[in-house]
Amino acid sequence: MNNSITPMETTGRYLVLLPENSVDSGIRALTNNTGIQNIARAVDFEGHTFTAEQLESADTAVFDNLGVAVVSLDPDQVQSMSAATATDGAILAVEPERVVYAIADSQNTTLTTDYLKGFRDAVNHLINQATPSETELATTLLADDSAATWGLQATKVLESSYSGFGIKVAVLDTGLDLTHPDFAGRKITSQSFISGEAVQDLNGHGTHCIGTACGSKTPSIVPRYGVAYNAEIFAGKVLSNRGSGADGGILAGIEWAITNGCQIISMSLGAPTRPGDTYSRIYEQVGLRALRQGSLIIAAAGNDSRDLRTGKRLSPPMPVSHPANAPSIMAVAALDSQLQIAAFSNGSINHNGGQVDIAGPGVDVYSTWPMPTRYRTISGTSMATPHVAGIAALYAQATGLTGHALWALLMRDAQRLLLPSTDVGAGLVQAPL
Structure with missing residues (x-):
């Protein structure tokens, strides 16, 4: 196999899973274990929606509906949070934030409208020279397409x-x-x-x-x-x-x-x-x-x-x-x-x-x-x-x-x-x- 997958790309920030029905207790645990005080919550914004700029500037952003926080942590804070997952029921998991991409095939076909029209003309030419059975099948497919x-x-x-x-x-x-x-x-x-x-x-x-x-x-x-x-x-x-x-x-x-x-x-x-x-x-x-x-x-x-x-x-x-x-x-x-x-x-x-x-x-x-x-x-x-x-x-x-x-x-x-x-x-x- 000659496809190599590179190790996951991360941003340096972390995702923290909080209790679904007790986000407030999770935030208190996050504060107690890291000392972080400046926490922005989706519930405090109109429509539970962070703007892109608010997301970028926040040290900690909490998504209340999901019970997940995105946090900037130094190495000592990461260690403290990891230990908390084993001892504190208000911190359920800590994971690095990943980089993700639009998923598209590397060998995508690019067909413009003009190309498709030309393709259709070429198929019509082949239909005109085909046997009756071939003509019937090709015409059906072309009409459908x-x-x-x-x-x-x-x-x-x-x-x-x-x-x-x-x-x-x-x-x-x-x-x-x-x-x-x-x-x-x-x-x-x-x-x-x-x-x-x-x-x-x-x-x-x-x-x-x-x-x-x-x-x-x-x-x-x-x-x-x-x-x-x-x-x-x-x-x-x-x-x-x-x-x-x-x-x-x-x-x-x-x-x-x-x-x-x-x-x-x-x-x-x-x-x-x-x-x-x-x-x-x-x-x-x-x-x-x-x-x-x-x-x-x-x-x-x-x-x-x-x-x-x-x-x-x-x-x-x-x-x-x-x-x-x-x-x-x-x-x-x-x-x-x-x-x-x-x-x-x-x-x-x-x-x-x-x-x-x-x-x-x-x-x-x-x-x-x-x-x-x-x-x-x-x-x-x-x-x-x-x-x-x-x-x-x-x-x-x-x-x-x-x-x-x-x-x-x-x-x-x-x-x-x-x-x-x-x-x-x-x-x-x-x-x-």
Whole structure:
């Protein structure tokens, strides 16, 4: 295997897990063990929301809904806090804050609208010279592709009578192109958690993911690519325009989404893990606490499994990325249009958590891109994740269910595949009819 995973990148700050129902006692324990007095709490700000600048300037930021603090600690304070986890029931865990990235396949396909039109013309030429049976098949496929993406077809979104109406979907990523014509007239709430950068997406990754999860039913240029076209969009910028961020910003985004009543939180981001790594105890509790508050966190499984020499999938694949490897966060693998596992898609190889839960369309996925490009086709578990998030919004509308019950529905109704569950979990996500 010639894929090497570098040790996890950290920021020098720490995450501290506090008791869910006794955040105040956790803060007192934090103060007693470190001497830190200057503590900023989300509950003290409007909408439980830190601005990016407040997050950056605070020595300690507490996310009350999650029961997690992000703290700057010197070595002696780290030692004191680590000892407190064994003796003080108000400090449950201490972990380094990680650096995370937008998860995209390193061999992404970039297809502009002009390229797609040229491709369609070439296929038409081949159809005209094919046998009748070949013509019938190719015409059907071309007609389907011209109306809606293969991902919407494979997941039965086009057959669903639901639109995500009344459901709030948070996509925590690089932001959104707020000027994109396909989002005109939509109800969009946005917030940046990256200091010095507005929500306006100068990367593209976030705009692509939001397009898949919540894009228009009638885009300005076909094909249709979006799932929950009537859902209320919450665009949280937790990754910079260069595609990177840290746990503190992600947790701030999750806190913001839960406070705003988002039933779905989609995160196409992460950090690579290695065989044998354990999941974050803090993110596991964040996932559980979010579920209990009616918010399902869905995250990308990661794209580290393509052999860089051969282009084929590693055997075994690389393990599910952080934070999707936390058992209470739904981890999404990527499939291609033949419903085969994508070469890059990570798998369930760590026995101490880190399972793939479900799969979505993740190869050659067409969706929105910042103007003037308008649309782009790329690949990754990042692209599979918003398919699942959008379909989760359809189920939430159809049933009124949230949290654990919503998770169970997605798993129950997934299309079973002739592939190992370690690769695809319950199978390909399917929309409610």
